[in-house]
Each structure stands twice: as C-alpha cells, then as structure tokens.
Amino acid sequence: MSMEQANSISAEQELILQNARKRVIASIGKNMDLYGITQSIGHLYGMLFFQNKPMTLDEMGEAMEMSKTSMSTGVRTLVDLKMVNKVWEKGARKDLYEVEMDWFQTFSDFFSLKWRKALEINLSALRKSKSELSHLLQQNSEDSQLHAIVQVDLAKIDEAIRYYLWLDRLIDAFESGDIFNYVPKDAPPQG
Amino acid sequence: MSMEQANSISAEQELILQNARKRVIASIGKNMDLYGITQSIGHLYGMLFFQNKPMTLDEMGEAMEMSKTSMSTGVRTLVDLKMVNKVWEKGARKDLYEVEMDWFQTFSDFFSLKWRKALEINLSALRKSKSELSHLLQQNSEDSQLHAIVQVDLAKIDEAIRYYLWLDRLIDAFESGDIFNYVPKDAPPQG
DNA sequence: CCGTTTGTACAGAAAAAACTGTACAGAATA
DNA sequence: TATTCTGTACAGTTTTTTCTGTACAAACGG
Structure with a gap:
C-alpha cells in the first residue's frame, strides 16, 4: 500500500512514519468487526484516516490494491455508518471522501x-x-x-x-x- | 422446532403460545449480529430464552434440528459472551445451560x-x-x-x-x- | 447533441464461514 | 479397572460472503 507523502523527508524518516501508520491502521482494521465491518473495509477506513486530503475511488483502489468496485461498495458502507463523509469540492469531476474525525x-x-x-x-x-x-x-x-x-x-x-x-x-x-x-x-x- | 410444554393446554392455545414465542425468537436471532453472532446461534439463544429449565446439548440439537457439534460450538460462544451460563445440577450426567436472564x-x-x-x-x-x-x-x-x-x-x-x-x-x-x-x-x- | 468520464449493477470466481459426521480423549459409573 | 457416556477436535462438504471484470446508465464537457 503506497501513500501520498511529499518526498521532502528522507527515506529513513518516511519508513518510520509509514510503519507507525501501518500499525495503527492494522489495529483499527482488525477491531472494526465490532461495527459489523469487514476487515478490508476496516483497513480502508484506517488508510483514509491518515490521509490528509479527501480521496477518490481510484486513489483508494490504488492505495488498497483492490478493485474500484470494492472501493465503491466499501466506502458506501462507511458513509452509511457516517464514518466517512462525501466531500464537495469545486469543479471536482470525481466523488471525494474523507473520514469523520470526531x-x-x-x-x-x-x-x-x-x-x-x-x-x-x-x-x-x-x-x-x-x-x-x-x-x-x-x-x-x-x-x-x-x-x-x-x-x-x-x-x-x-x-x-x-x-x-x-x-x-x-x-x-x-x-x-x-x-x-x-x-x-x-x-x-x-x- | 419443537418445544417442551406440558400438554395440559389445548392445541389451539399451544399454537398461539408457540407463535408468540417464534416471533420473538426470530427477531432476537436476526438482530444478534450486533453481538458478532451468527443468526443460527442467535436463534439458539432465543430458543433457550423461552426454555423454563436448563438444557443439554442433545436437547438443543433436537430443538434446533442441528448437529450436536454445532450446539457445542454455538453454546460455547454464548458462554464466552456470558449470555448463557453453565448450570450445575446434582447427579446430572450432561452439561446443562441456561440463558442469563439479566x-x-x-x-x-x-x-x-x-x-x-x-x-x-x-x-x-x-x-x-x-x-x-x-x-x-x-x-x-x-x-x-x-x-x-x-x-x-x-x-x-x-x-x-x-x-x-x-x-x-x-x-x-x-x-x-x-x-x-x-x-x-x-x-x-x-x- | 455527441463523446467522455464516473459510479455502480450484475454475474461469475475466489475466499471464508458455517455445519456435519466421525473419531476419540477424558470423565463418570459401576 | 473396565465400561459407558459426553463433549469436542478435525476434516470434508455445503453455504455464504467477498471480490473482481464487464457492461452500462447517468452526469458532464465540449
């Protein structure tokens, strides 16, 4: 899973950051079954959590290495649960999503x-x-x-x-x- | 699914009682996924709920028309969640279980x-x-x-x-x- | 109004889970 | 101790769920 990150920091620093994120994402993803959510959708949620800008379905698919169809159904589940919000951006062609941080x-x-x-x-x-x-x-x-x-x-x-x-x-x-x-x-x- | 019931009441009355129970059992069973529980285990729980005495694995299997193995694993899940208690009865050969009513x-x-x-x-x-x-x-x-x-x-x-x-x-x-x-x-x- | 683009419906494939029957270990009985 | 009985481990089968690729309808741009 690759993540957006300005390459303004060293590879070593980047690695530490990504590992710190991965640990949290994996933990969240695993325990998300309490919300009646699949592990992979939980993983998607965790990934979105550390994203610093709204994401499109295509970007999610690339980050998760999964099909866009899965991202579509997955993100809809999260939106239905109000865990993720659809975001409107001026002149944006694609739908954008971000996690509810509260x-x-x-x-x-x-x-x-x-x-x-x-x-x-x-x-x-x-x-x-x-x-x-x-x-x-x-x-x-x-x-x-x-x-x-x-x-x-x-x-x-x-x-x-x-x-x-x-x-x-x-x-x-x-x-x-x-x-x-x-x-x-x-x-x-x-x- | 057959239930224990003294045949001291008429068939018509019995039918009304069983239908009233069935409705509640089905409803509970369906919504039990919130507890991370399978529908059939939820059904088992609901059935146990209306039982007026502790039940053995064999009795459960007969009532649910399922294998004893499934009852064993199912009831263990319920015991782990403290939804069902193992009951000790003097000189009882088989394990007995009843739902936690609180x-x-x-x-x-x-x-x-x-x-x-x-x-x-x-x-x-x-x-x-x-x-x-x-x-x-x-x-x-x-x-x-x-x-x-x-x-x-x-x-x-x-x-x-x-x-x-x-x-x-x-x-x-x-x-x-x-x-x-x-x-x-x-x-x-x-x- | 025509050509793109985007999200999703749908059907089939892959993966996971529920369920069963058999076999057996351990407990209870005699 | 020998015998019987009970609960569960395990492997195989069935059922359900997840995931993907294709196809297409709706939205948008020119």
Whole structure:
C-alpha cells in the first residue's frame, strides 16, 4: 500500500512514519468487526484516516490494491455508518471522501443507527407477542393451568421490554450528548 | 422446532403460545449480529430464552434440528459472551445451560469483553506509534519540514487516544453499574 | 447533441464461514 | 479397572460472503 507523502523527508524518516501508520491502521482494521465491518473495509477506513486530503475511488483502489468496485461498495458502507463523509469540492469531476474525525460522534451515530434499529424491531416483536398472550389469558381467565404457563412467558417478555426501554434512553443520551455530562470527554482531575 | 410444554393446554392455545414465542425468537436471532453472532446461534439463544429449565446439548440439537457439534460450538460462544451460563445440577450426567436472564448485565458484560478488548489493542498500537513519532521529532528537532508532516499524524493519534480513554471510562460506568445512576433502569415519571 | 468520464449493477470466481459426521480423549459409573 | 457416556477436535462438504471484470446508465464537457 503506497501513500501520498511529499518526498521532502528522507527515506529513513518516511519508513518510520509509514510503519507507525501501518500499525495503527492494522489495529483499527482488525477491531472494526465490532461495527459489523469487514476487515478490508476496516483497513480502508484506517488508510483514509491518515490521509490528509479527501480521496477518490481510484486513489483508494490504488492505495488498497483492490478493485474500484470494492472501493465503491466499501466506502458506501462507511458513509452509511457516517464514518466517512462525501466531500464537495469545486469543479471536482470525481466523488471525494474523507473520514469523520470526531470519533465521539462516530460512536454515537453508530449506536443510533444500528442498535436503535435492532431495538425497535425487537421491541415491536415483543409487544406484539405480549398483546397476543395477554389476549389469550383474558379469553381464558378461568383456566389456571394456562395462566401458570403463559404468565412465565409474559414475565420474561416484560423484563425484556424493560431492558429495551432502558437501551432506548441510553441511546438518547448518546444522541443528545447528555452522556458527556455523565462521562466527560476528558477525565476530571483525580482526587 | 419443537418445544417442551406440558400438554395440559389445548392445541389451539399451544399454537398461539408457540407463535408468540417464534416471533420473538426470530427477531432476537436476526438482530444478534450486533453481538458478532451468527443468526443460527442467535436463534439458539432465543430458543433457550423461552426454555423454563436448563438444557443439554442433545436437547438443543433436537430443538434446533442441528448437529450436536454445532450446539457445542454455538453454546460455547454464548458462554464466552456470558449470555448463557453453565448450570450445575446434582447427579446430572450432561452439561446443562441456561440463558442469563439479566439483560442489563448481559449488555455490560458484552461491552466489557468485546469493546474493552478492542479498545486496549488499539490504544496500545496508538501509544506505540505515538512514541515512535515523538522520538522521530526529538531526534530531528531542527527539521521543520519533517515537523510539519509528523505533527499532523501526532494530532490525529492524540485525539484518537482521547476518544479511547473516554470509551474506557464509559465501559467502567457499565461495569460498575454507575451508568444506572445516569440512565436509570426504569424511566423516571415524566414531568 | 455527441463523446467522455464516473459510479455502480450484475454475474461469475475466489475466499471464508458455517455445519456435519466421525473419531476419540477424558470423565463418570459401576 | 473396565465400561459407558459426553463433549469436542478435525476434516470434508455445503453455504455464504467477498471480490473482481464487464457492461452500462447517468452526469458532464465540449
């Protein structure tokens, strides 16, 4: 993988710089699966992270030694996750992309997008099932045998709903930035 | 997938109950990829969730219509994530497993395990690279050309470290339970 | 309006992962 | 100790995902 760099520094210095970058890029790329992202897309992200100017698909393909098609799909995934932004430049023929450098924001956006979506789907299923089971009990209110069985499921469902409502408020705290009132961006002086 | 259930309720009632369960199980299974878990393991988890007693590998295999080998590896993944607990029962020949029903705990454990691990690896890489680049600057303190280039990378690395230190404290808040002081498990009465 | 250029859809190839059956080591039982 | 039983390692198969090259539609330039 070759990177843009003014050749105004010595080859030895360049090597040290590139090694320092490579270590971070590899580390980021490997751990990006937490975001549901492929290792190679994670690598692309890491590479973009150290780029000091927006990049085109062709440039990415060259840097990653991969096809432009892969860069297109990869960068779209990153844009969807708001980890990378499309940049507008006057009279630019090609699309340009750069990473969102505010990682606090990236973290919040990721949770808003992915976790909230999962939460909503699960909550919806839980409520629908809860409703059905409640109905079942209502319509057989004298059947204590049935009651005993269904009540166990209902209790589990209620507890699950309780958890998801909490998760919803947690994500709210991320979205609003309130979380930084509780856990400040910078550690308060210890004492 | 067949489930244990005393046949003390009518077939019609049984059907309603099973459908209510299936909906929730399918929903949970689908969204479990956020935990880096395969859909079928997610399905296994959901199935276990509605089981009212600990289960053996053979029972799981029958319920999931899958091989015991898959159950073995699947349940181990879930145990590693602390989503499922191994249960000891007097004189039981086979291993027994049941889901951890405290989802607040499950959430915290997941972040402790996965996110903290990623955090530590990345932080380590960042610090190593930071150290190397700082050295490089120190040893060429008069080279303003080099300084300009490396300083940009160092600024990015410092900001990334700042983010990870915050994430570390956030996970601390999950682990200690402090997070529930900020975002209570139950919504306070609105007003 | 015609000729380029750019990003992506799509189909096929390559790579990775999930799943299974067999075989076996270690634990439990007698 | 011998016997039975349970969980998992491993190799092979199937399924899924990733990646690429080609082809083309939309955008842009002249």
